[in-house]
Amino acid sequence: MNFNFFQPVLxxxxxxxxxxxxxxVFAFVISTQIKAMENIINLPHASSVFKxxxxxxxxxxxxxxxxxxVIL
Amino acid sequence: xxxxFVAPKQDKxxxxxxxxxxxxxxxxxxxxxxxxxxxxxxxxxxxTVKNSxxxxxxxxxxxxxxxxxxxxxxxxxxxxxxxxxLFLRSRFITNISWMTFTIFLxxxxxxxxxxxxxxxxxxxxxxxxxxxxxxYVIFYYLIVFSYILINFLTWFYxxxxxxxxxxxxxxxxxxxxxxxxxxxxxxxxDVRYSQSGFIPTLFxxxxxxxxxxxxxxxxxxxxxxxxxxxxxxxxGILGENG
Numbered sequence: 001m002n003f004n005f006f007q008p009v010l011x012x013x014x015x016x017x018x019x020x021x022x023x024x025v026f027a028f029v030i031s032t033q034i035k036a037m038e039n040i041i042n043l044p045h046a047s048s049v050f051k052x053x054x055x056x057x058x059x060x061x062x063x064x065x066x067x068x069x070v071i072l
Numbered sequence: 073x074x075x076x077f078v079a080p081k082q083d084k085x086x087x088x089x090x091x092x093x094x095x096x097x098x099x100x101x102x103x104x105x106x107x108x109x110x111x112x113x114x115x116x117x118x119x120t121v122k123n124s125x126x127x128x129x130x131x132x133x134x135x136x137x138x139x140x141x142x143x144x145x146x147x148x149x150x151x152x153x154x155x156x157x158l159f160l161r162s163r164f165i166t167n168i169s170w171m172t173f174t175i176f177l178x179x180x181x182x183x184x185x186x187x188x189x190x191x192x193x194x195x196x197x198x199x200x201x202x203x204x205x206x207x208y209v210i211f212y213y214l215i216v217f218s219y220i221l222i223n224f225l226t227w228f229y230x231x232x233x234x235x236x237x238x239x240x241x242x243x244x245x246x247x248x249x250x251x252x253x254x255x256x257x258x259x260x261x262d263v264r265y266s267q268s269g270f271i272p273t274l275f276x277x278x279x280x281x282x283x284x285x286x287x288x289x290x291x292x293x294x295x296x297x298x299x300x301x302x303x304x305x306x307x308g309i310l311g312e313n314g
Contacts, residue, residue: 009200016204020211023218030221033247037229040252041242044144045134046228053221057214064210071203 013072020068024061030054137161138297140305147233147240149254158234158305162227162295163277170223177216181209222247232280232293234306239282241291255291259284263306265299282306 031054038047132142139145139159146156188194229244239260243251260282267278278299282291296302 012204016207020207023211023214026218030218030225030247033250034225037225037244037250040148040250041229041231042144042146043134043228044132049134050225057217057221060214060217064207064214067210068207072207 013068016072017065017068020061020065024058024065027054027058027061031058132159135164137163138302147242149240150235151237154235154237156233156235157309158232158302160232160234160280160293160296160302161230163275163297164227165271165275166277166295167223167227170219174216174220174223177219178213181212230294232291232296234309236309239291239306241293253289253291255282255284255288257310259286259288260306260310261285263303263310265303267299280306 031051034050034054038050132139132145136142137160140157142156142159145159150156225247226244229242229250231240231242233240233242236257238254238256240252240254243253245251262283263281264283265278265280267273267276272278272295275297277295277297280293280296280299280302282293284290293302
């Protein structure tokens with residue numbers, strides 16, 4: 001094992017996973033904020049479109065995190 | 073034998089003839105007379121607004137910025153009989169700056185990939201670097217997606233609503249900051265608008281200012297379409313309310 005090469009790669013991998021983890025939290029915040037705004041004002045067609053976008057964002061973030069754990 | 077229901081007569085605008093309703097009840101008590109008077113007043117007010125040249129039939133899609141009497145729109149503190157008269161948000165064309173930047177962001181990785189060989193950089197030489205690059209590119213596009221979503225939400229949820237009783241200003245400043253403020257129409261002292269610049273004049277949008285009495289917060293709706301008409305409508309409602 002090339003010890004000198006392994007250490008920086010591991011560090012970058014951990015940092016990458018932490019950053020993606022933060023993004024997952026951020027995606028949840030967006031979803032929560034959309035729910036909060038839906039409670040404040042009800043607009044036609046908005047609810048379904050934004051909920052779908054927010055869930056899509058969360059699913060992508062979780063998928064990316066899993067992918068990063070697997071291939072890095 | 074089945075009962076036959078005779079619906080009350082309606083005029084062309086869909087409002088009921090008030091005389092029929094009250095004549096059936098019997099016009100005796102002073103309370104009933106007062107009720108009739110109030111009802112007629114409401115009908116007259118509705119008719120005045122509908123007959124005005126500014127009245128438009130409610131048509132609202134997801135990108136509407138200016139709508140009178142919008143259907144299927146409600147807000148959390150709305151009372152049962154409170155109708156939204158005017159719904160405003162910034163004109164869609166004001167999103168052009170972040171949309172242009174988004175297009176640039178979408179093509180940026182492709183531009184970088186095209187430019188790197190010109191500088192004789194071949195960083196995708198090993199598997200580990202390829203894996204990292206794959207993750208970073210996907211992550212980059214996720215951030216771009218969030219950027220689009222946040223900017224769109226910021227435009228979409230910055231709303232200015234006028235009802236017969238009050239003005240409600242919903243400000244969606246940031247992804248973690250939103251502010252809802254409202255004022256009664258009787259608190260309003262002045263309504264004015266400003267429209268300056270080539271682009272606002274071309275696309276007919278501007279800023280609407282509502283000044284309230286005393287220490288109450290002033291209201292501002294930025295980049296709304298047809299600011300003059302919006303000002304006229306609010307002034308008209310204020311005039312009707314005395």
